[in-house]
Amino acid sequence: MNTAEQIFEQVKALPEPMAREVLDFVGFLKEKQEHLRIKDLVEAQAGSMKEIWDNEADEAWNEA
Template identity: 45%
Template structure:
């Protein structure tokens, strides 16, 4: 039995209001993971573009 099946089995034993609480927590965890992934993606973009942003050719845009 995998983890998801174990969770489902445990959920079935809980009252409806507690099932909703677990569902809300699962949504929270998923959103937090998505936010972390987005931050990591943005950091990777900034790193890869740093040379372009800090070039002398780019200086003209600093005051725009």
């Protein structure tokens, strides 16, 4: 039995309100995973964009 099947077996024995909490937690984990993926993409992009963002013409857009 794989992990998803084990989770299913455990959750189906829970009362409905508790099963909803598990579902909410799964949603939280998915959002966390997506946030980390986006953060990794931004960090990977930062190096190549440094030259574009760090120049005199761009200085007008920087906050004082």
